[in-house]
Amino acid sequence: MLSVIAILAAAVLFGTTGTAQALGPHETTPLAVGVMRMVVGGTGLAVVAFTLARQHRRRSPIPGRGRPGIRPLLLMSLTGVCLAVYQPLFFLGTARNGVAVSTVIALGSAPVLAGLLEWALTRRVPSRAWIVATALATVGVVLLGLGGASGAGGTDPVGVAGAIGAGASFAVIANVQRRLLDDGWDAFTVVGGMGASAAIVSALALPFVDVSWVAQPRGLGLVLWLGLATISVAYVLFTWGLQGVSAATAATLTLAEPLTAALLGLTVLGEHLSPLAVAGLVVLAAGLALLAWGSRASRAARAADLPSDPAPYAVEG
Numbered sequence: 001m002l003s004v005i006a007i008l009a010a011a012v013l014f015g016t017t018g019t020a021q022a023l024g025p026h027e028t029t030p031l032a033v034g035v036m037r038m039v040v041g042g043t044g045l046a047v048v049a050f051t052l053a054r055q056h057r058r059r060s061p062i063p064g065r066g067r068p069g070i071r072p073l074l075l076m077s078l079t080g081v082c083l084a085v086y087q088p089l090f091f092l093g094t095a096r097n098g099v100a101v102s103t104v105i106a107l108g109s110a111p112v113l114a115g116l117l118e119w120a121l122t123r124r125v126p127s128r129a130w131i132v133a134t135a136l137a138t139v140g141v142v143l144l145g146l147g148g149a150s151g152a153g154g155t156d157p158v159g160v161a162g163a164i165g166a167g168a169s170f171a172v173i174a175n176v177q178r179r180l181l182d183d184g185w186d187a188f189t190v191v192g193g194m195g196a197s198a199a200i201v202s203a204l205a206l207p208f209v210d211v212s213w214v215a216q217p218r219g220l221g222l223v224l225w226l227g228l229a230t231i232s233v234a235y236v237l238f239t240w241g242l243q244g245v246s247a248a249t250a251a252t253l254t255l256a257e258p259l260t261a262a263l264l265g266l267t268v269l270g271e272h273l274s275p276l277a278v279a280g281l282v283v284l285a286a287g288l289a290l291l292a293w294g295s296r297a298s299r300a301a302r303a304a305d306l307p308s309d310p311a312p313y314a315v316e317g
Contacts, residue, residue: 003244015260024222034087038202041231045195080197096159109167140284
């Protein structure tokens, strides 16, 4: 249950991103904010995670190494690249199809893609509890997006591809981290490698964006919050929680992000939701509650050495 709480807390932090950007300086651009967020957040994530990693030994017979070879290093770099490219892909979708539609596509596709990818890699089939919870949560996100997309038009194929690419990036991160943890690598080493590589990739874009707004107090506060809170802290929580749940379950739990974003929009930014969007919040909350209950029931059944149908995954064959 603590793993579920950790991932939900990470999702709540992720959900503050839009409100933080709305409260930041007016001269910011999505690309500039995204680059600075990754440079600061990725660096902070690497520092915090590698510091914590010193306090833990990798779960491997080979001291300090997990499985030897270049493959683990490449996998950690892959998660960093996916983290760095997530925002440009998402912003491409929002530019073409609007924020609501692109958010629906990106967040709605992530758990489905994560489940399919994990099934392909591990031959583990999602349980009925995961399927039902994911279906409810995804429907909730769709209703929320449609309810808030007043007048947003168009489903440009390039924008759709960008949003799906963002969802796929998150699905890859979840699955690759799960694979590295299963191979014996310490969770904080894995997330530290992701942060470091994401910061390096994002820093390459700094010469091409205007970041003069960072010198303003509001700009500096925006960067520190988005970087340290929504990247450094959030991904440490997410990776720690991922040790106790499947990648697909983790991806579904992060659908709490649009729930948080909607609530902050109502209470902080004074936005209004249509009845359809309110229905989406209710359905989304029901899906998350079912997923949390299924995870708790699964752990209780395993502790009692009893078979459990609500387990996130059942090994096939």
